[in-house]
Amino acid sequence: MSLLESPAPPRNSPETEKQDLRRYWDTHPISTDSVPYEVGSRESFEAIYEKWKQTIDQMRLDFLESCRGRKVLEVGCGIGKDARFLTENGIDYTGLDYSFRTLGLAHRHFDFAGLRKRFVTGDAVALPFADNTFGLAMSIGVIHHIVGTPEACRELVRVTAPGGIVRVMFYNRESYHYLLVNWIVRPLIWLMLHVRPLEAFLRWAPEKFRHLYAISKQHGLSRERLLATSADTSFAGQDNFIPRSGFWTEREMRELFSGMQDFCFIRRDLKYFPFSFLRGWVEPRWGFFLTMTARKPAASSRTRAAAAATASH
Numbered sequence: 001m002s003l004l005e006s007p008a009p010p011r012n013s014p015e016t017e018k019q020d021l022r023r024y025w026d027t028h029p030i031s032t033d034s035v036p037y038e039v040g041s042r043e044s045f046e047a048i049y050e051k052w053k054q055t056i057d058q059m060r061l062d063f064l065e066s067c068r069g070r071k072v073l074e075v076g077c078g079i080g081k082d083a084r085f086l087t088e089n090g091i092d093y094t095g096l097d098y099s100f101r102t103l104g105l106a107h108r109h110f111d112f113a114g115l116r117k118r119f120v121t122g123d124a125v126a127l128p129f130a131d132n133t134f135g136l137a138m139s140i141g142v143i144h145h146i147v148g149t150p151e152a153c154r155e156l157v158r159v160t161a162p163g164g165i166v167r168v169m170f171y172n173r174e175s176y177h178y179l180l181v182n183w184i185v186r187p188l189i190w191l192m193l194h195v196r197p198l199e200a201f202l203r204w205a206p207e208k209f210r211h212l213y214a215i216s217k218q219h220g221l222s223r224e225r226l227l228a229t230s231a232d233t234s235f236a237g238q239d240n241f242i243p244r245s246g247f248w249t250e251r252e253m254r255e256l257f258s259g260m261q262d263f264c265f266i267r268r269d270l271k272y273f274p275f276s277f278l279r280g281w282v283e284p285r286w287g288f289f290l291t292m293t294a295r296k297p298a299a300s301s302r303t304r305a306a307a308a309a310t311a312s313h
C-alpha cells in the first residue's frame, strides 16, 4: 500500500467475485449506453454497429482476411459487433459470452440483421469445446477483466488447432493511459480528498475525472479500483464501475502464451493525450490497447504419427 491509498478493498472469494462480474455485465451490456436508444431495439443495434464500423481500418481488414477459411471463436462476444462484421463477410463464426443478458441481446441483434447465428453460453476459463476445434480463437477486451486470466489464455490455446491463430487484446501497463492515471490522476484525487476546498476545481475537470473522484470519495482511493474504473469505456459512475481490470505488458503476455510462435503486438488508443503532433509517434509505442496475435505451432510429423497410431488402436 502506498501513501496515496486507503487500505486495499478486501478481495471477495473468487466465486463471489465471479458472480459480481456476471452481475455487472448483465446490468451493463457492453456498448448499449453509447447510443440514445432503448436497449435491445433495432435502432440501438444499428446505431451501435454504425458507430463501430467507423473504426474499421486496415488492421481490421487484414484481420478479416486472416479469418478466411478458418473456424473462428470469439470469447466474450458482447452484443455481437465483431460477430456481425465477420458473419456478414462470410466467416464461419461462433461467439461465446457468460452474461445471459448480453447473449440474449446478441441473438436479438442477429435476428434483426437477418444473419445466421451461433452463440454459446460459457465461461472463458472452461470453454465448452474439444481441443483443436478452431482455426482462430480471439478475445478482445475480455479476459483481463476476469478471475483466472492465465486459465483463460490456456483455454484459448487448447481449443485452437495446431497452426491456428490466437488473438487477444489486453490493457497495456506500459501505456500513456497507465502513466496518466497512476501518476497524475491518482495524486490529484488524493490531494482533493485531503484538501477539500480543491474540490471546487472539479467543475472544470473532464467528466471521467469527476467519476473517478466520486468513486474514490465513496469507496476509498485504491490504485486497483481507480485503474479498473479508468479503463471502463462506459457506464462508470459513483455506484457503478467495472469490478476488475488487469493491465499487462508485452513480456507478460508472451509468458502467458508461452509455447506459441510468430508473436505480433500492436498498440493503439491514446485518449486524453494533449500533443496531437506527437500522436503518430506515441500511439504505436504507448497506446492503451495491446493486441497480440500468435500462432499455435503446427503438429510435428512425429506428433501426427503418434496421434494416427493412437486413433488406429
Ligand SMILES: C[S@@+](CC[C@H](N)C(=O)[O-])C[C@H]1O[C@@H](n2cnc3c(N)ncnc32)[C@H](O)[C@@H]1O
Binding pocket: 021, 025, 026, 030, 031, 075, 076, 077, 078, 079, 081, 096, 097, 098, 099, 102, 122, 123, 124, 125, 139, 140, 141, 142, 145, 146
Ligand atoms: C468489455 S466487453 C467486450 C465485448 C466484445 N469483445 C467487444 O469488444 O465489444 C467484455 C465481455 O466479456 C464477457 N465476459 C466477461 N467475463 C467473461 C467470462 N468469464 N467468460 C466469457 N465471457 C465473459 C462480458 O459479458 C462482456 O460481454
